[in-house]
Amino acid sequence: MSLIEILRSIFINIRGNKAKVFLTTLGIIVGTLTVVLVLSIGKGSQASVEEQFKSLNVGTIQIMAGFGRNTTVKLSADEMIAIQEEAPSIKKVSMVINDRGTISYYSTSTTASVAGVTEELKEINNLAMAYGNFINEEHNEDTEKVAVIGHDIAELFFEEDISEAVGEKITINGKRYEVIGVLKQMGDSSMRGFNPDEGIFIPYSVAEKYITGRMARPTILALAQDIDHVSSAIEEINSILQSKFRDKSDQFMIVDAGSRLQSAKDSAKTMTLMLLSVATVVLMVGGIGIMNVLFVSVKERTKEIGILKAIGARRKDILLIFLLEAIIVSAAGGIIGILGSMLVMPALNYFQVRAIPSFDSYLLAFGFSVGIGTFFGYYPAAKAAALKPIEALNYE
Structure with missing residues (x-):
C-alpha cells in the first residue's frame, strides 16, 4: 500500500x-x-x-549575630573597621541597624521599617536615587535628623508627584526629620527583612539615639571586590571574627547575596x-x-x-x-x-x-x-x- x-x-x-x-x-x-x-x-x-533581585549586588555579604537565647555576641564599629582594614577582598563596609517606627506626614500615618545606615550602604546595596541625595558621613557625625524614603512611602505621602518629598518634614516616632532624598523603586535588597521601597533610611548615629537604642544588634554589610572574591572575602571575615570572638565566633551568620539569588x-x-x-x-x-x-x-x-x-x-x-x-x-x-x-x-x-x-x-x-x-x-x-x-x- x-x-x-x-x-x-x-x-x-x-x-x-x-x-x-x-x-x-x-x-x-x-x-x-x-x-x-x-x-x-x-x-x-x-x-x-x-x-525581584535585579537591584541586588551579588558581591554583597551580610554578617549578623545569630538569633536565640544562646547568642551572646554583638557586632560593633570595631568589627566593621577591622573588616575594612584587614580583609583585602572587601571593597566597602557599612553598619546597619533597623527597627519598626510610626511615620506620619500631616494626617497620613503608617508603620514602616526604619534603618540606620552609613554612607557606604548606597553602593553596597545598589541603591539608586529618584530625587535628592543619600545620607553621607557628615549626617552621621553631626547626628542630623534627615531621612531618605523608599518609593512606596513617597507615593503614600506625596501621591503622584513624589519629587515634592525632598525638603519636606516627616515625623518618625514623634520626632521631625527632613526628607533629603527619595529612592527609585528597587525590589529586594541584601538586607534581610528590609524592603527599601517600603522603608526609611536615616543616619546610623540618629537611629541608635532615637529609634533602636544601644541594645540593638547591628548588621554589617560588606561588598567584595568582585564576584570572584566572594569566597575569599567570607574566609577573611571568618578569620577576623574568630580572632576577636574566639570560641563564640560560630554564633555569627555570614550570608552572601549571590547564594540567596541562586x-x-x-x-x-x-x-x-x-x-x-x-x-x-x-x-x-x-x-x-x-x-x-x-x-x-x-x-x-x-x-x-x-x-x-x-x-x-x-x-x-x-x-x-x-x-x-x-x-x-x-x-x-x-x-x-x-x-x-x-x-x-x-x-x-x-x-x-x-x-x-x-x-x-x-x-x-x-x-x-x-x-x-x-x-x-x-x-x-x-x-x-x-x-x-x-x-x-x-x-x-
Missing part, C-alpha cells in the same frame, strides 16, 4: 468515529495544555525572581519540575486512552485487516495504519492543547499568575504529546499487524 492509501484509510476511520476520536484526544489536549502552562508559569516565576532560582525550578511531573502523568493517562481505543479499533476492524492482507497489504502497512492513526490523533490533541493554552494565559494574568510562553515550551509539549501517542500506539498496531489473514477473515 502506498502512503497516500494508508493516510486515506486513516482519515476515513477518523471521520467515521468523530466522537470516539475526540474523547480519545481529550486526555492529550489536557496534558499538552498543562505542560505548556506549567513551563510558562515556571518561566514567569524565574523572571519574577530575577526582577536559592530563589532553584526553588522556582524545583516547583516547575514538580508541576511538570504532574502534567506528564496527565499525558500518560491520555496515552493509555489512545492505546485502549486502538485495541477496541483492532477488534472492530479485524475483518478489514484480514481483507487488506488478503489483497496484498504487508505487515508493515497494517502497522503503519494503526501507528500513524495514533500519531495523528495525539498530534492533533497536542496542537489543540497548545492553542488552548494561548487562550488560558490571559486569564492567568487576571489572577496575577505570571506566565511567559515560549516557542520551546510549545515544542516540548507537542513533542511530549506525539511521543506519548507513538509509545502507546505501537503495541496495538503491532498486534493488528501480527493477525493472520485467515483468522482475521473468519473473525466474528
Whole structure:
C-alpha cells in the first residue's frame, strides 16, 4: 500500500468515529495544555525572581549575630573597621541597624521599617536615587535628623508627584526629620527583612539615639571586590571574627547575596519540575486512552485487516495504519492543547499568575504529546499487524 492509501484509510476511520476520536484526544489536549502552562508559569516565576533581585549586588555579604537565647555576641564599629582594614577582598563596609517606627506626614500615618545606615550602604546595596541625595558621613557625625524614603512611602505621602518629598518634614516616632532624598523603586535588597521601597533610611548615629537604642544588634554589610572574591572575602571575615570572638565566633551568620539569588532560582525550578511531573502523568493517562481505543479499533476492524492482507497489504502497512492513526490523533490533541493554552494565559494574568510562553515550551509539549501517542500506539498496531489473514477473515 502506498502512503497516500494508508493516510486515506486513516482519515476515513477518523471521520467515521468523530466522537470516539475526540474523547480519545481529550486526555492529550489536557496534558499538552498543562505542560505548556506549567513551563510558562515556571518561566514567569524565574523572571519574577530575577526582577525581584535585579537591584541586588551579588558581591554583597551580610554578617549578623545569630538569633536565640544562646547568642551572646554583638557586632560593633570595631568589627566593621577591622573588616575594612584587614580583609583585602572587601571593597566597602557599612553598619546597619533597623527597627519598626510610626511615620506620619500631616494626617497620613503608617508603620514602616526604619534603618540606620552609613554612607557606604548606597553602593553596597545598589541603591539608586529618584530625587535628592543619600545620607553621607557628615549626617552621621553631626547626628542630623534627615531621612531618605523608599518609593512606596513617597507615593503614600506625596501621591503622584513624589519629587515634592525632598525638603519636606516627616515625623518618625514623634520626632521631625527632613526628607533629603527619595529612592527609585528597587525590589529586594541584601538586607534581610528590609524592603527599601517600603522603608526609611536615616543616619546610623540618629537611629541608635532615637529609634533602636544601644541594645540593638547591628548588621554589617560588606561588598567584595568582585564576584570572584566572594569566597575569599567570607574566609577573611571568618578569620577576623574568630580572632576577636574566639570560641563564640560560630554564633555569627555570614550570608552572601549571590547564594540567596541562586536559592530563589532553584526553588522556582524545583516547583516547575514538580508541576511538570504532574502534567506528564496527565499525558500518560491520555496515552493509555489512545492505546485502549486502538485495541477496541483492532477488534472492530479485524475483518478489514484480514481483507487488506488478503489483497496484498504487508505487515508493515497494517502497522503503519494503526501507528500513524495514533500519531495523528495525539498530534492533533497536542496542537489543540497548545492553542488552548494561548487562550488560558490571559486569564492567568487576571489572577496575577505570571506566565511567559515560549516557542520551546510549545515544542516540548507537542513533542511530549506525539511521543506519548507513538509509545502507546505501537503495541496495538503491532498486534493488528501480527493477525493472520485467515483468522482475521473468519473473525466474528
